[in-house]
Amino acid sequence: MPVSLRSPWTWLPPAVALALVAGILATGTNRALFLWLNRSGQGVGDLVWFHLTMLGDGAVALALVLPWIRRAPRLFWAALLAAVVAGLWTQVTKAFVDVPRPLSVLAGGAFHQAGPAYRRVSFPSGHAAAAFALAGIWAMGVRGRRLWRGLLLVLASLVGVSRIMVGVHWPLDVLWGMLGGWLGAWCGLALQARRHGPWQTAGAAGKLAGAVLMAVAASLVVSRHIGIPAVLPAQRLLAVACLAWGAWEMGCLSRAPPLRAPQVRWWPRRIGLVRLVQRAQRRRQDG
Template identity: 70%
Template structure:
């Protein structure tokens, strides 16, 4: 399905991101806002922000897509397309804008920093792009369920905010990542609306196997670099692997029927009597 562009659910988040980004650039408030938010975040246990930031990791975001392979195939394919767009949005921007991270621009005693000590290519936030790509798919791709859509949007906002709270991104990084993720979700849903891909075929199964491998990697990987979130990371990976595996197993009978379905047999027209062949 195509995203309803006239709905505030579709246009309000990116419009908000653009407006806030323009305000930051116009006022030079990127650094002051970072410090204000980072200091305010101390009112919440740091462990909460570390767990929230985990959900913006690319592998975690992809693993979360796997369980919808059978029930929401349009969201499944749209999310994969959005992931490609969000990754390109992030990496291409980083090639042109090498903004130093807070750790390279400010003394460490001025703010709270946790996790890997990144110092370069701050702009934009890949975690924010991934979080808003997944949230955008749910918000624009699922009808009704307003409470769950609002919660998805709130969770994505908290994931983006967590990048400031753990001291690895500026507010402008998060807003640009948010914009890229949301645009990726819209393009993914529009592309799926045109192509109407199904997940019950061989291509869907192969994509599911790739995401299952990603989910399985979360059981052993330490790539996030935050030891405190390893139990939660493994829990997410295990749940997504088991849930997604169950959904894929329930798709097997349909896949077998599609593969064994033979083309219709055309009967030869009978010869007319009295006509010599």
Template identity: 70%
Template structure:
């Protein structure tokens, strides 16, 4: 079953993002908003924002999905579907609109920049899409308190804002990415509600192995390009890998049982 559209937890986050996007475009405040936010976040220091921006990396977001494989399989499958949709949302738009990044438009003395010095394909933000896809899965797919949902939304917003704070994205990039991520989360949950995929079968186990490979890659990869966050990246990869393998190991008896039943039926 798709998350009910009448719930404000479903429609309000993307509606707010679209309203802000329309406001920024109508007023031409994209550059001014970027500079104001970039300078306002500077007192917290680059390490704070660099670690938050790491959480929006696609590989990190996928690794964080792995521990849910056994206990909340609908979120596991919905997250994989959302990752595909959010990836297409961002990459197709980037190919159609090669918007220059702040470093290609503004002088380096005008704002604070940390991490890789990107200059092209700014619109939209893949980190914002990943953060809001992940938050959307849990806000819409798992019953929880309003406080927990609000905290998840706050974290996703901070991860998105970190892209402005490290100087690599404009506000409109974040807002369009947020919409795509949230829409991907809703579609992923709707698809699972329609087809009811299980993780206890061979397909679910293979998907788990794929994400285990992603988590393992975080232990050695430096693809994010930010040396300061490598310890945290590797810690996340290690925790997700061990936890995910533990959950998958508990799935094996059910998997064997299902295969035995199928073998007797076929015989």
């Protein structure tokens, strides 16, 4: 299904993000908005924001794609393409724009900082890009289910805001990461729609992609790369769930009968050719 540019699910989220970016740049309120949000969200507690920010980790996002491999192969491939585009958006921007983190600009007591104490390459937020890439795949790639699509957008927004609440990103970082993730989702779905024929995962390419994501999910069982000890139990539980679910789905793929190309019936064409020859012979005899 091609992505419709007329659908509000396609253009409204990036339009809102661009409007907010323009407003913040025009008023110069990036720092003031960061301080207001950072202070306002502390009543929720660090544990909630830690778990939300965990969902935007790149490895966690890839592990969450694994259960789609059999039930939604079109979205599975679109999500992998989106990950490439969103990753390039984030890393290329970071390579050319080295914005200092809040901890390098503001005094330690001026805001609340929790988790890893990052100081450099703040722009943009990779967590926001990953969250909105996954949310965008479902928001633009699935028909109906407006409630679920809306809830996914809210969840992705909370993941982005969590980066402000733990004190490691400015609002502009989050908004630019959101745009990169949404662009990645749109590109993934658009590239998938341009390919003729169904995108299947039962072949060698699908099994290889599934094996890679299985390895990513398995690494999350032992990895501490997020740097927040409080989320390790949830990280491991999520990794084991994705690993088990993904293994089940890949097992079902292996047991499924191979896809066969549709057979073209040649005999109607042959009969038509025979009749055409017979008519030509009759004309010669009549002639």
